[in-house]
Amino acid sequence: MATPCPVWFVPFTRQHARLADIIVALEHEGMELVARRPHDAFGGPGILFLDADSELPKVADALAELSSETTCNVLAVSIGRLPGPSTWALLRSGVSDVFSWFDVDHPVDIVTSRLRYWLDLDATVAELQTRLVGSSPRWSEALRQVVDMAHSSCQVLITGESGTGKELVAQEIHRLDTRPAKRDCVVVDCTNLIPGLSGSELFGHEKGAFTNAISTRDGAVALAHDGTLFLDELGELPLPLQAEFLRALQEGTYKRVGSNTWRQARFRLVSATNRDLLAEVQKGTFRQDLYYRVSGWTCHLPPLRERKEDIQPLAEHFFTQQHGIKQPVDRQVYDFLLLRDYPGNVRELQQLVTRIASRHLGEGPITIGDIPRADWPDFAKLGVPTPTGDELEAGVTTLLYQGLGLKEIKDQVTEIAKKVAITHEHGNLKLAAMRLRCSERILQMHRRDEPETQLRLA
Numbered sequence: 001m002a003t004p005c006p007v008w009f010v011p012f013t014r015q016h017a018r019l020a021d022i023i024v025a026l027e028h029e030g031m032e033l034v035a036r037r038p039h040d041a042f043g044g045p046g047i048l049f050l051d052a053d054s055e056l057p058k059v060a061d062a063l064a065e066l067s068s069e070t071t072c073n074v075l076a077v078s079i080g081r082l083p084g085p086s087t088w089a090l091l092r093s094g095v096s097d098v099f100s101w102f103d104v105d106h107p108v109d110i111v112t113s114r115l116r117y118w119l120d121l122d123a124t125v126a127e128l129q130t131r132l133v134g135s136s137p138r139w140s141e142a143l144r145q146v147v148d149m150a151h152s153s154c155q156v157l158i159t160g161e162s163g164t165g166k167e168l169v170a171q172e173i174h175r176l177d178t179r180p181a182k183r184d185c186v187v188v189d190c191t192n193l194i195p196g197l198s199g200s201e202l203f204g205h206e207k208g209a210f211t212n213a214i215s216t217r218d219g220a221v222a223l224a225h226d227g228t229l230f231l232d233e234l235g236e237l238p239l240p241l242q243a244e245f246l247r248a249l250q251e252g253t254y255k256r257v258g259s260n261t262w263r264q265a266r267f268r269l270v271s272a273t274n275r276d277l278l279a280e281v282q283k284g285t286f287r288q289d290l291y292y293r294v295s296g297w298t299c300h301l302p303p304l305r306e307r308k309e310d311i312q313p314l315a316e317h318f319f320t321q322q323h324g325i326k327q328p329v330d331r332q333v334y335d336f337l338l339l340r341d342y343p344g345n346v347r348e349l350q351q352l353v354t355r356i357a358s359r360h361l362g363e364g365p366i367t368i369g370d371i372p373r374a375d376w377p378d379f380a381k382l383g384v385p386t387p388t389g390d391e392l393e394a395g396v397t398t399l400l401y402q403g404l405g406l407k408e409i410k411d412q413v414t415e416i417a418k419k420v421a422i423t424h425e426h427g428n429l430k431l432a433a434m435r436l437r438c439s440e441r442i443l444q445m446h447r448r449d450e451p452e453t454q455l456r457l458a
């Protein structure tokens with residue numbers, strides 16, 4: 001008997017008898033299917049059952065609601081054939097896969113293999129998040145890709161601004177790599193390659209090959225044999241070395257500096273860059289053939305400004321894991337961290353937390369007094385006009401003279417606050433809710449009342 005596999009489903013079909021047969025067939029293989037109602041909060045993978053008469057805009061609304069709550073894989077199973085454009089529309093609105101139950105052989109196997117893989121993926125991502133902290137949709141999506149990449153045999157290129165976690169991700173890709181008898185991950189920072197001697201760093205050298213070559217030495221390519229070679233800042237790899245490196249990658253052969261003997265090394269390449277390598281190719285500073293070879297699968301890590309929801313969990317992680325501070329952190333400190341910019345991304349946040357933690361003395365929560373003066377916000381620049389008591393009073397007086405009672409006035413101010421917060425966070429309800437210190441659900445209800453925000457399948 002297969003291990004139980006809990007899965008939700010939403011029916012968008014009226015073919016109840018056929019749907020019941022499908023559910024029985026899946027439950028026989030260990031799937032535990034639970035009907036999901038609107039606003040049910042449970043994560044994990046699930047299935048949408050459709051047919052040719054399903055109202056796709058309703059399906060799109062359900063998917064939009066799901067993706068605002070959680071990052072999960074959704075399989076669309078059609079009972080009957082869907083027109084081609086509908087399947088693309090479903091993929092574009094967020095389903096991970098779509099197929100027609102009666103058009104394939106072994107549909108039960110197709111569903112169970114995908115759902116089991118996605119359940120494993122969720123578990124792996126949750127474990128990764130203890131080190132690669134963050135659960136924003138952008139970050140969760142990146143982590144899902146990281147796991148898929150690690151399980152593939154592709155050469156991986158990680159892109160992203162400085163400090164977004166590229167090296168950390170590279171180490172995790174090596175850790176998750178399931179190659180049997182996998183050996184070490186060898187790191188080479190291409191910015192440190194010394195012109196002239198850089199061939200030695202990668203390929204090793206023979207004794208006497210150059211002035212300081214007092215003994216024979218292996219390079220990174222040899223050390224990474226049967227393991228992973230991580231080339232950080234790949235865009236800095238000197239052009240003359242690129243051809244040699246391409247050969248090592250393609251053929252698995254290389255020569256030590258000062259030697260005429262071809263040697264062999266097989267390794268997985270993971271590289272990282274914060275440069276636009278395609279632009280470098282166009283400028284002629286990076287070989288096009290090498291670019292296509294190293295970018296078998298590209299993963300872009302989002303900058304911190306695109307995943308502000310992760311600032312607080314990251315700060316908590318750094319306070320507790322790196323500084324052993326278990327005391328609570330005052331809300332105002334998190335508000336300060338949230339409002340700031342981080343051009344240096346997670347590294348900059350990490351360094352700021354270190355400065356705050358090192359100023360924190362003794363017992364009690366971490367408070368804004370622990371923030372070093374040099375890090376204080378530029379109050380002049382904040383420029384948020386705070387209504388004076390008089391202005392607020394004038395606004396409330398107007399409402400009073402319009403005949404509004406206390407509840408109506410409160411409701412009006414609340415609605416304005418929600419609208420302003422949502423606008424300031426560019427429609428991101430999670431961030432707006434953090435600002436207002438209310439639940440996201442309250443803002444979703446506010447959104448639902450606005451007719452123009454209806455989502456539709458494109």
Ligand SMILES: Nc1ncnc2c1ncn2[C@@H]1O[C@H](COP(=O)(O)OP(=O)(O)OP(=O)(O)O)[C@@H](O)[C@H]1O
Pocket residue numbers: 131132133134160161162163164165166167168169232272274314317346347350
């Ligand atoms: N999601 C994360 N969770 C915990 N720590 C993180 C995370 N992302 C980055 N860090 C930490 O931030 C610092 C910078 O990360 P890392 O060196 O991996 O970034 P990078 O993108 O390789 O930077 P660069 O391009 O400058 O080399 C490291 O100390 C790393 O441990």
